Amino acid sequence: MNFELTKEQQMIRDMVRAFAEKEVKPKADHVDRTAEFPLDTFVQMGQLGLLGIPFPEKYGGSGGDTLSYAIAVEEIGKACGSTGLSYAAAVSLGASPIFYFGTEQQKQTYLVPLAKGETLASFGLTEPNAGSDAGGTRTKAVLDGDEYVINGEKCWITNAGYAKTVTVTAVTGKDSRGKNIISALIVPTNSNGFKITSPYEKMGVRGSNTSELILEDVRVPKENVLGDPTGGFKQFLYTLDGGRISIGALAVGIAQAAYEKALSYAKERTQFGQSIAKFQAIQFKLADMAMEIELARNMVYKAAWLKDNGKPFTKEAAFAKLFASEAGFRACNQAIQIHGGYGYMREYEVERYLRDMKLMEIGEGTSEIQRLIIARQIGC
Known part of the structure; x- marks a missing residue:
């Protein structure tokens, strides 16, 4: 297996390294001391196309690959761990599920602005009682007419305080064996009953936003289910x-x-x-x-x-x-x-x-x- 980088991958590495050295590294100490999310940096990263590296151009991405993206994460993380973590989460957890599992309409509506770096998204999986045991999800989504009504809470969710949507996992029913069916639903963060706070005082990666989510009778259209309703797990x-x-x-x-x-x-x-x-x-x-x-x-x-x-x-x-x-x-x-x-x-x-x-x-x-x-x- 030959890991000699292609010219395109080398160009991405050199571009991201130069950007990180000039724009990210000088802010790293301030970001750590103040726990301020480096929003201006993410605006610049969006303009450079970094948030869309592994996504096709037709969805606003750069048409790169996972290896190019991993190289970019390494270079950003080398300059600032906080910025690197939020960058990794924005692409791998925020945008990627929509790319891999979303309908065409969902990709056009949600993925395109994410890949262009115009906004951020988050992935709401972890709960107070469902960390390593993600199958123990307690958040529930009940179909009421043409809408799902969601109730539950999530913790330690990266970037949620700056996201326009969060893809939330929730129990939507039982299968033939009596086991929970877990679905993923795209939830706009401005939805009624959706409360996002950032109460954590962290040891490290302090400038990466980490939030708690409370969903109380949050309603989303049933077409906001990500792909297969039974495929969330x-x-x-x-x-x-x-x-x-x-x-x-x-x-x-x-x-x-x-x-x-x-x-x-x-x-x-x-x-x-x-x-x-x-x-x-x-x-x-x-x-x-x-x-x-x-x-x-x-x-x-x-x-x-x-x-x-x-x-x-x-x-x-x-x-x-x-x-x-x-x-x-x-x-x-x-x-x-x-x-x-x-x-x-x-x-x-x-x-x-x-x-x-x-x-x-x-x-x-x-x-x-x-x-x-x-x-x-x-x-x-």
Whole structure:
């Protein structure tokens, strides 16, 4: 399998890297300290076509592929974990379900403005009692004439405070075996009875908007059901598979930033008459960081390649997300260790990388859930 980038992919990487270095990175500390969502940055990203990279031009996208998108996530995440997370969620969770499962009318109405970067969307899956156990969804949607009436709550929903629509999962009935039928419904955020708040004080990725959703007798037309009304469960499983590629890419980006900081510092910092990069203890840390980041990147690229080529990628997406997040956390932790006392100080940035990275081991399926997915994929 050859991961030599095409000219188009190289152009996207170089363009996003230059944009991230100039526009995203200088704001990263402010975004982290204030927990302000970088809305202006997303306007610029929309104008550059970054929010539509993996979608066809006929839907307002750039006509790129998953690998190009993963590269873009890595570069944005390297500059700012908060911005990277909201970017990944906007594409993988906000727009992608509509592209993969929506009707043609839904794509024209909702996907086109998302791909053009004119607005954002969110994916409302997690609930207070349904995190890893997403099948335990309690939100309900009852058909009343030509409308669904939705009641329930969602938590930890990325970008919802700035979205015009949220695709919400809800129980809509029972199948022949008595199990819940879960459907996905596109809900405009200005709907009556739909309350969105952002009450969370987070450890990391603080500038990525995270919201709580309360739905009280929210009515949406029945044509707002996303694709097959009985397919919500399979839809969000596929959506999360794709999202794990982007979380893996984001982890690689943050880890790369931490590694580069540590390498630069090790060359500049002198102890006992020489730079600490000359000491084997430091060299081995940096060698392990470089190796694991490169392995993680290749795993992300492989999962993206499989998805782009219509091949099964569930196991490989779990591999990529699991390894990249855990290797990334090790890299960020070692970056702090290499910096010593300075690494514990905010001005040196590496402590922010560790705080941001921790979410990569939790969001879109914890490390434990990834191992469960892998075990099932290998026949356990």
